[in-house]
Amino acid sequence: MNLLAQSIKNKDHFTYQVREESGDLNNDGKMDKITVKMDTVDETRPLRLQIFLSRPNGKLTLAVSSNKIIEPQYPVEKQGEFNGCQIPDFFIEKGILKMWSEIKGGNITYDFKYNNGNFELIHVNKLTNNATEGYTNENTIFTETKFDLVTGIRTETDEILGSAKPSKVRKKRVLIRPLPKIQDFKFSDKELY
Template structure:
């Protein structure tokens, strides 16, 4: 009788542990990997990794960026996780409609992490550089056009914005499609201190630049 009781207690404990583990597992519904890139982000000569995952349970289909840095023991450690830098595929404000943009692309080159994203009428890219434990935004490049008919013609004006957050120099250039000369060029200095960290950047920040 005593042995049966101990056996029942042991089974009950195992069941509770399994249920608890299942709850923890289900808590993370970012279960579909979209992107994966490798490169040296912290200049230690070892490969680091970034991944982009989608939450397939949430009807808005949000996306999560995670950055893993190489450690002295040869393993990768999660250092950044953000669910606000990439726009969900079906934003709440769209009332169930697709946002129309492909999922952001990420590239690693010469220690710089670049995020390229489609936006209304064009695209925007952000450059992040690792500095003292953080990935800081150092450059923003944006290209948009004013086409309203769904196609580009000789009257379409492109506006290119190049913003160096380190120097503060922001250059905006307007150019008519097909023209070899700029229509207008504007320069100004805008200082943002401290530099934005990647985990604080939101997909809506595209309107700030």
């Protein structure tokens, strides 16, 4: 009896490009590139971040690929409902990859720096408020959280809408070692910071 086996591969459906950004991420003086692509076949509309680093010959090579860092547009746990947030924006500034995302009641920015072949999370800046509708309530409190993961210093500052001075400042030291790597980072990790 002869048997023939056929190798069936899942076709990659991350074909719709949503974001692209260029800049020098590894301080070699050459332009690197990041892309965010959507799988338009999968009903959850997952997104993939890819980081391409330049080689000495000028060609780009894939350094990181992650389907976990960005929440799908229609997550399974929401039974087909939209996740309520826009697709994150990415920026490259002075060798730092910045990811700006909406979160419930505000936004969060993650800074990743290339170090020893990895992109490590070095800083988080989160801005939230307690307003339920608009910012017209004089009791609306804005909370800014700045977390420097390199030093471990986490500072939370509360400010009442219209006030010139912060109403409360809290500082604490939280060491996270090793620093989180972008390929291990999940969109749900925003709750950690």
